[in-house]
Amino acid sequence: MTAELIDGKKAAERLRGQVAELAAAFAADAGRKPGLAVVLVGEDPASSVYVRSKGKATVAAGMESFEHRLPVDTDQDDLIALVDRLNADPAVDGILVQLPLPDGLDAQAVLTRIDPDKDVDGFHPVNAGRLATGLNGFVPCTPYGCLMLLKSQLGDLSGLNAVVIGRSNIVGKPMAALLTAADCTVTIAHSRTKNLPHHLAHADIVVAAVGRPGFVRGEWLKPGATVIDVGINRTADGLVGDVEFEGAASIAGAITPVPGGVGPMTIACLLRNTLVAAHRREGIALAADAI
Ligand SMILES: Nc1nc(=O)c2c([nH]1)NC[C@@H]1CN(c3ccc(C(=O)N[C@@H](CCC(=O)O)C(=O)O)cc3)C=[N+]21
Numbered sequence: 439m440t441a442e443l444i445d446g447k448k449a450a451e452r453l454r455g456q457v458a459e460l461a462a463a464f465a466a467d468a469g470r471k472p473g474l475a476v477v478l479v480g481e482d483p484a485s486s487v488y489v490r491s492k493g494k495a496t497v498a499a500g501m502e503s504f505e506h507r508l509p510v511d512t513d514q515d516d517l518i519a520l521v522d523r524l525n526a527d528p529a530v531d532g533i534l535v536q537l538p539l540p541d542g543l544d545a546q547a548v549l550t551r552i553d554p555d556k557d558v559d560g561f562h563p564v565n566a567g568r569l570a571t572g573l574n575g576f577v578p579c580t581p582y583g584c585l586m587l588l589k590s591q592l593g594d595l596s597g598l599n600a601v602v603i604g605r606s607n608i609v610g611k612p613m614a615a616l617l618t619a620a621d622c623t624v625t626i627a628h629s630r631t632k633n634l635p636h637h638l639a640h641a642d643i644v645v646a647a648v649g650r651p652g653f654v655r656g657e658w659l660k661p662g663a664t665v666i667d668v669g670i671n672r673t674a675d676g677l678v679g680d681v682e683f684e685g686a687a688s689i690a691g692a693i694t695p696v697p698g699g700v701g702p703m704t705i706a707c708l709l710r711n712t713l714v715a716a717h718r719r720e721g722i723a724l725a726a727d728a729i
């Protein structure tokens with residue numbers, strides 16, 4: 439292993455510390471804490487664990503956590519009615535509906551119902567449009583966390599070749615938009631891409647978000663590349679990323695581990711977005727470079 443390990447856990451702790459300080463200042467100013475509502479439908483064990491750790495992180499950052507656990511057979515109208523109540527609740531700055539939703543529920547309809555200014559996941563089409571056109575909105579937490587890790591690792595990203603593998607609305611597309619805005623030359627690769635190794639051979643930055651364990655091989659990388667592994671795959675060998683770690687770590691310049699890389703940053707960015715939402719909703723200024 440010659441690559442530097444990018445410590446997402448440490449970066450996330452630092453960000454959470456900054457959020458906590460600013461949340462305390464907000465509470466002193468506004469007379470209330472920033473509030474995050476998390477909605478979980480059903481009892482998927484992995485989702486339950488995420489929701490619990492989000493709730494804990496929210497409280498630890500000095501914010502209010504509102505947890506709504508609904509039965510697996512909740513119908514669409516009841517879920518929409520809950521979103522409407524949260525949209526109207528002045529104590530709620532951010533709303534997150536945990537995905538995936540159980541079969542039979544229309545996730546797109548639910549996400550589109552969330553007030554875009556409370557959409558701290560950044561999944562609403564209005565926020566996707568804001569990101570695509572350079573307006574201030576909410577950026578999805580996982581790609582935002584990846585960008586923070588890249589900037590703290592590399593500084594200025596201008597002119598670098600970046601290959602994003604995966605084109606989901608949640609990671610790949612917003613990641614490509616963020617890297618484009620940071621003046622990278624961006625390639626979006628996906629399951630139909632021909633000759634992925636050809637594209638990776640020129641990539642200074644690789645963001646892997648394909649959801650297939652060990653899909654990206656070390657020998658495909660440009661020596662010294664910075665590799666961000668978004669994959670969280672539960673296998674017989676435990677939790678592994680989308681990048682074949684051992685091989686990649688002998689060729690890359692820097693790489694995120696799984697776990698302890700992107701995952702912790704996702705939660706820290708959720709708190710960051712909630713803090714920003716609270717300031718915007720109360721009309722309290724937050725210095726652009728504060729966080
Ligand atoms: N509306 C919505 N927003 C989300 O942001 C969202 C979602 N739904 N559904 C599920 C995915 C997944 N996700 C993760 C968050 C943190 C870790 C994380 O902290 N992972 C740790 C530990 C992982 C473990 O041990 O299971 C790590 O990578 O080190 C992982 C995954 C957010 N998601």
Ligand SMILES: [Mg+2]
Nearest residue numbers: 604605628629
């Ligand atoms: Mg794909």
